[in-house]
Amino acid sequence: MSYTRVVVTGVSAVTPIGLDAASSWENLLKGVSGIGPITQFDTTEFATTIAGEVTDFDASAYVPPKSLRRMERFTQFAVVSSMMLLEDAGLEITDDNAERVGCIIGCGLGGLEALERSHTTLLKSGPRRVSPFMIPTLISNMAPGMASIFT
Structure with a gap:
């Protein structure tokens, strides 16, 4: 069996x-918990009211506003994290090395906010008011796809 380095x-x-990696690592070593009350949506109807939420996240330093409007939060996490990764590595993707650089991101589920918004729009206003971008923002492979595009 041969191994690829x-x-x-x-x-x-x-x-x-x-x-970022540094603050996450530092807080992990300090025993800081990221678990707290859910703030992204109303939990009064649910048995679970706590989760690990990413707070104070702002992707605008990395992604133009027009692109951000069409990106769900999970995709923003992937894009920004990928860009920070390249910064940390000191790697610039150029025409000379682009064919040797890959993007592998595991993503099981994402875009639930888009699904919920679209469902609400469908019920209140009908199918013609549902955004044509609903499916592209919903699919989980949008995270690695957009990370590849932006890096």
């Missing part, structure tokens, strides 16, 4: 305990 040259993280 892989070198990790940069790290990044967007987590409930830090918006």
